[in-house]
Amino acid sequence: MIEYVNSDSIIHSLDPRTKLFYTICMMICALIRSSYLILSFLIILSMLIWILAKIPFKKCKLLLVVMIFLALISMATQSVFYTERPDYTGSKTILFSLVGGLAVTNPAVNFVVR
DSSP states (O other), rough: OOOOOOOHHHHHSSSSHHHHHHHHOOOOOOHHHHHHHHHHHHHHHHHHHHHTTTTTTHHHHHHHHHHHHHHHHHHHHHHHOOOOTOOOOOOOOOOEGGGGGGGEEHHHHHHHOO
16 A cells, blocks of 8 residues: 655655654644644645655555545544534434434534535
C-alpha cells in the first residue's frame, strides 16, 4: 500500500527528523483545531508537499481509497453516537433507527455534514 518512491526532490533530500517533525506537527494541528479553514489549509499544504515530492498518483491510489473509506465509516458512526449535550433529555428528530435501539438523529447528521 505504501511503497518508497525514490525521487530526486526537495522532500526526499530533507533530513528524516524534519519530515517526522512535520508529520507530528500536522497531526497535532489537525487534532487541536477543528476549524474548516485550518483543516482545509492543512490538506492543501499536504497536497503541495506531495507534489513537491514527485510521487505518482498511481502509487498512492489504494491508500487514498482506504482513507476515504475510513472517513465515510467515521461519519456514519458519528451520525449514530453524536449528542449535542450528554445530559440532553428533550425531543430529538429521529431519522431512522438501527439494530439494538441506536437512532440516527437530525442533530447528529447536521454535525457530520457541517
